Each structure stands twice: as structure tokens, then as C-alpha cells.
Amino acid sequence: MDEAAREAVIAPHRRSGQLSGRCLCGAVRIEIDGNYVAAVGACHCVMCQRWSGMLFGSFVAETKAVTVTGPVRNYASSSFSERGFCETCGSSVWLRSTDPDEPEIELLPGLFKEAADFVLLSEIYTDLAPSYACLRGDHRRKTRAEVQAKHPFVEGDN
Ligand SMILES: [Zn+2]
Ligand SMILES: [Zn+2]
Incomplete structure (x- = not known):
């Protein structure tokens, strides 16, 4: 899927406004x-499984729109x-790039x-998903090989 096709999938879910969260x-x-x-x-890579204990999910916000206070460690x-x-x-609070110019952060x-009614848009590393973490629906799904063909990754995520 190229950038334009990806944007077409995400565009209907773009919002602007205020949201408050806490740990x-x-x-x-x-x-x-x-x-x-x-x-x-959602991500089923082994790093995300270890970090979350089961299933990692995130949504994206513009970095400059996000203010975090309190004792976050990286x-x-x-x-x-x-x-x-x-x-x-x-x-867990965020997954973000170490590049300070990265425009987006995953929360x-x-x-x-307010995120309770967000839709599930995509699921990656589906071939590594444990049997107790099957997600229903017709969202986009990608295997480890499909993800790694296009994105940077680290050894140890499998
Ligand atoms: Zn806390
Ligand atoms: Zn992951």
C-alpha cells in the first residue's frame, strides 16, 4: 500500500480537538x-507482547499537540x-521515535x-499473534514479513 492509499484509509478518522488521559x-x-x-x-510483535503483557495498541497524535506531565521514564x-x-x-504511555523532528507520537x-469508541484500523505481525489475542473485524492485517518489507525493524521482535 503506497502513501496515498494509506492516507485514504486513515483520513476518515482524522480529528482535531482535546482529549485528556492519565496513567x-x-x-x-x-x-x-x-x-x-x-x-x-494493534501490534503482535514479540517486543510489544512482552511490553504490554498481551497485546499492544496505539493511536497517533501530532507530537506538538501533546503535553505530558508527570514521571515518565523511557x-x-x-x-x-x-x-x-x-x-x-x-x-505504558507512549511509543515514539528518538528523532526529535518526528511529527507523530503513538499513544x-x-x-x-474518550478513546473507547475508536475503531480498530490495523493489526500487524498477525502471524505472531497468540491464540488468546485474536481480534475480530475486517481491519487491515499484515504479517511480519509484510511489515518488515517496508518498515525498519530490530532483531528480537520475533
Ligand atoms: Zn502512574
Ligand atoms: Zn510491536
């Missing part, structure tokens, strides 16, 4: 004021990305009440 203990607060995509992508999970978590309660939908 389990409440020490980390996330405010979105600006552009985000009201749709979730774990560099690859040479090009890091995973943020609350140092008090351990809630965890479970931190936002």
Missing part, C-alpha cells in the same frame, strides 16, 4: 490539543524508538476514556 496512578497526565487519529493499530527498545512508562505505576488508547 493508572494518575501521576502522569496527557493532554491532546490538536490533531490525532481516532483509530487504533526505555530505548531499539536504535530508533523508545517506550515511555509511568515510573510510579508502570502504565496508548487505554489511558483515554
Whole structure:
């Protein structure tokens, strides 16, 4: 799928507005004021399985629209990305690029009440999905080989 086709899939879910989220203990607060995509992508790679305990899902917001306060720590999970978590309660907060100019950040939908009605847009590393994490619906699905043909990846995600 090229960029134009990808954008056609995402476009109906683009939103602009305010969303508030928080971690389990409440020490980390996330405010979105600006552009985000009201749709979730799920990942079954082994790194995401380990990090989340089962299934990782995220939605994208414009980096400059996001304000985070509280004790977030980062774990560099690859040479090009890091995973943020609350140092008090351990809630996953973000998966983001280490490139400071990256315009988008991936946030965890479970931190936002308003995200409960976001649609499931895509599912990747489907061939690695454990049997207890099958997602129903007709969303886009990609295997590990299909993902890795087009995106950077690290050894150890399988
Ligand atoms: Zn917390
Ligand atoms: Zn993953």
C-alpha cells in the first residue's frame, strides 16, 4: 500500500480537538490539543507482547499537540524508538521515535476514556499473534514479513 492509499484509509478518522488521559496512578497526565487519529493499530510483535503483557495498541497524535506531565521514564527498545512508562505505576504511555523532528507520537488508547469508541484500523505481525489475542473485524492485517518489507525493524521482535 503506497502513501496515498494509506492516507485514504486513515483520513476518515482524522480529528482535531482535546482529549485528556492519565496513567493508572494518575501521576502522569496527557493532554491532546490538536490533531490525532481516532483509530487504533494493534501490534503482535514479540517486543510489544512482552511490553504490554498481551497485546499492544496505539493511536497517533501530532507530537506538538501533546503535553505530558508527570514521571515518565523511557526505555530505548531499539536504535530508533523508545517506550515511555509511568515510573510510579508502570502504565505504558507512549511509543515514539528518538528523532526529535518526528511529527507523530503513538499513544496508548487505554489511558483515554474518550478513546473507547475508536475503531480498530490495523493489526500487524498477525502471524505472531497468540491464540488468546485474536481480534475480530475486517481491519487491515499484515504479517511480519509484510511489515518488515517496508518498515525498519530490530532483531528480537520475533
Ligand atoms: Zn502512574
Ligand atoms: Zn510491536
